[in-house]
Amino acid sequence: MNKTAILFLSVVVIFFSCSKKKEDSSRHSTGKINAISIVIDNQLWNGVVGDSIRNKFASPVEGLPKEEPIFDINQYPANVMEGFVTKSRVIIVVKKGAENRFSVQKNQYATPQNVFHITGKSVSALLELIEKNTPDIIQRIRKGELAAHQELLKDSLVISKTIQKQFQLDLKVPKSYSFSIKNNNFVWLKREFASGSSSILVTQFPISNVNLEANVLNQIVKIQDSIGAEYIKGQDSSSNMYVDVSYPLYLLKTTLNDKLTYVTKGTWRLKDSFMFGPFISYLIVDSKKSKITYLVGFCYVPSKDKRDFMHELESVLKEVRIN
Template sequence: MPRKSTGKINTISVVIDDQLWNGIIGDSIRNKFASPVEGLSKEEPEFDINQYPINVMEGFVTKSRTIIVVKQGEKNSFTINKNQYAIPQNVIHITGRTLSDLSNLIEKRSPQIIKIIQEGEIKAHQLLLNDSLADTKTIQKQFKLTLKIPKNYSYALKNRSFVWLKSEFPSGSTSLLITQLPTSTISLEGNVLDKVIKVHDSIGTLYIKGKEPTSSLYIDKSYPLYQSQITLDGKQAYETKGTWRLRDSFMFGAFVNYLIVDSKNNRIIYLEGFCYIPSREQRDYMHELESIIKGIKIN
């Protein structure tokens, strides 16, 4: 039986000699893989990095889900080995003849490596979610879609066209919003970002309120917004990340939302995850929300 890989979510093992790690190569790796996550209201690294010298490439290190092996050698090479020591696992080997060659390889290949790691971490988080699931029959019936939602979530609000699920804990809360719009109500020609903001803010005005009557959830455009076109369950979708704020209040945090074009059912599905965690890091909470949404199955 192959061994199961282990490791905290969003953590990578970099196997590299101390001399390289403490110089420009180490700087280059840290700049690429520990750069700030897009869309968080406070800076947090994309991945936590554990560094190990080459001679410890054995035992517990080989059980890591993501391993990047960086060394100097006789020729330049770049390979990705799937499930080399454990399952699921990506082992990335980067070898360069000179420091300059190594640096160039890291520069050139890092977008590809980051994409592979991100996809692997979403899958790993989805496996963790399978352990305990909330009853989502209401969602299946109402929206003709399936989501695996952990059982620490409960319904904060539900009506015929909208569902708000919330998980509360001592340091804050995470929320999931689900609704749908007829295709005719929103044109995805031109500036999609403006339309996402409009949908988000109108949901905030209708349903997500603070203690004051005037307080409602809205997107804070003074923070950077990141939008990309992706595919979810085989359908065209728009992913938007940024910072929400509650009007007339000090509350704010990170959000990620998805507009999914479901032409077959003549609708656009809108899903959003957001968190309010004022005193702790948000990255892994947001990663969980992203993992829940990206596991969507549309009936």
């Protein structure tokens, strides 16, 4: 074969490879929220490598009263890495190979998509790579799944003019929510459905109400309990919402809108009642305006798993924009 023919074939191969890659990445990814596809041979999946993956990616979600996995895992052997599997929004490919390597490829087969490749020379190498990279993988997946949930909701979201005017912040709330309580410094938005309800609370108060140098978590519990005592009650007026500290509480210090923010997850309960469920709160410190914005999302769905309801609330609250 002459050089011209070889060059022509090379160009054709490159052209079709690029076209195939472009075609793949233009496909829209699919999959339920918080579901991931694990592509791994059955032998590895049924051994210690599979145990490690399950322990890490199906570990309990923080802040729920009953254990639910962070992600729903779907396992596929390597020989089915085609078709619907490649359209998954999150794919983790684990295999033995000639080198130890971890890489992340964005939109490899569809968009949006994260494909994580973990290759190890041996089982021990795979375990080491999984251990080392799991925090980064989970962080990337969580970020992507929140974005996916926001995209799923986008057609139903509207900026609440009431909240915008009252609190000088933009909060896009699903149209299915309506005001349960609305006064000068507090609003309660609620969505009722057949199996329960989801709620969003918004309030503001002076920054002097919180001592950021002291135990912030204890102060957040007191703030939440005071809101419950005043506004969130059962059929009996003496039955109010409070934070059930017999369940674990989780506190994360972060930034939102470039402002110091404390995120708390835990369990609420209605006094003298069987009603309880998870909540997530955002205490956002605005030093320039000397005020604190406090947002809460909570749900009551006694007959269902609560992870995805709370994930929806988190995806809404995290998009708040303080003006």
